Amino acid sequence: MEILRANNLSRYFGTVPALVDVNLELQPGEVLGIVGQRGAGKSTLFNLLSGATIPSSGEIIYAGQRVILRNVLHAHRLGIVAVLQYPKFPPNLNVLRNIFLGHEIRRPGILTALPDEGAMAQRAREMLASFNQPPELLEEHVANLSDEQRQIIALARALCQPNTRLLLLDEALAALSFARQEAFLERIKSLAAQGVAIIMGSDDLKQIFAVTDRILVLYQGHPLALRRTAESTPREIVELVVGSNRQERITPMIWAFENYHAAQQQAEELRRDQLELRQNLRMQDSLNQQLIERLHNQVEALDRLNVALQEASRRLITEREAERKALARELHDQVIQDLLSYNYQLEEAENDLTEEEQRRYLIRIRQGIRQVVGSLREICSDLRPPTIDNHGLPAAIRSLTSQWAEQTGIPVELEIDPSLGRLPEPIELGVYRIIQEGLSNIRKHANATRVSLDLKRTSAANLSVRLIDNGRGLAQPLDLATLTTQKHFGLVGISERLSLIGGTLKLTSVPSGGLEMDFEIPSPYPTIGN
Incomplete structure (x- = not known):
């Protein structure tokens, strides 16, 4: 039996449609990818399915029952868990409290009203370790965390939810490092194998094609196509996302997709190198740290200088090409035309002469002018190829x-x-x-x-x-x-x-x-x- 069905799901903000007549169904263990440009309605769809927003029309059938998701807590009780691109946390609570907020592990027996701190800490440490995070992070307040760490806590909170049957991921991997993205894609495959249905929204087509079974394309708030991943190609999906099959719009985007992962992996290697360097610096004395800091500042200054020099070189080349173009036009339109005019005048004078020696002399002058004109044309061609x-x-x-x-x-x-x-x-x-x-x-x-x-x-x-x-x-x-x-x-x-x-x-x-x-x-x- 299907775990989720949406019939004609729509959401309007006043008279402005954000999502119109979306129909989809999802089986247990199936992974559905959602793609589209900004403003296509992806986040609106996730908000409707997670209970964050009530649909203007349409219905949601979950586990065979028609449901009206009044809020996120209602969706959680049904087993629907969402991770958004920009998660929200109570800033005054530490990481452990945020992970288990609203679904604390209770003590067995007569003390069931009390949370089991030890069990929650053990579960949270295991979850953080799977993301290569230190256990000390549990005591930190969320306000002190980096964007990537906040996203890790949001994912850990979702994975610690009991009885999750439908997992919604709206750009949930974007803030993670390349290595953690790859690891979480494997976790998605594992969850799907356990029967958890997953809806995943991402601008990264390589991630979409790596884990999904089907792909839903949204365009300007409307469902445009629902394709099986195995029967589709990235180019076809990009054409649907962009709303065009013109080569000048599609091929540059395909180039971006093909090179994105390589660039991200290189950036991640640079981050690891920087982290190792910082760890080594902590082991050195204060003088060495100051020296490295000065070197770092010098490198940054050199980088800024290099950027400025490149910009200056680019500007000089552009100005030089413009000057070459202007000079070539001036030589061709004025100097060459003047020389040709003089040549015609000499030809007329040659016809009026009676002495053969003077005629030969004028012929040599005209030939010299032709050679000069030819040389000037070569110079013009070199300055600016017409x-x-x-x-x-x-x-x-x-x-x-x-x-x-x-x-x-x-x-x-x-x-x-x-x-x-x-x-x-x-x-x-x-x-x-x-x-x-x-x-x-x-x-x-x-x-x-x-x-x-x-x-x-x-x-x-x-x-x-x-x-x-x-x-x-x-x-x-x-x-x-x-x-x-x-x-x-x-x-x-x-x-x-x-x-x-x-x-x-x-x-x-x-x-x-x-x-x-x-x-x-x-x-x-x-x-x-x-």
């Missing part, structure tokens, strides 16, 4: 490689993803300059006879650029200091440009000789909550 503005990055790269191959005599095998499309102007210019610097570095240092260039999009919508030559390569390992010493200033410039747009650079020596340069530039992306 094909970028008119035809986009692929056309500009084709023009650049063609001219470079003609000038150097080195053939270039070019492959560009036909679906590359237009990119934001800063990214197109950045990629163009990076490839320009890479080809310049090959010409100056590689002594190569063949070059291949590949531009494509990755599965996460990033832009991948691969530049390979068959020259003499570079010694491993490489760093910026080595590149500067060897006067590979082009590679240093590439590294700086990539860091400013959030890209990565990988240099690999080809076994048969040569150097492979791989650049990856992330596309801008929104979050699921936007």
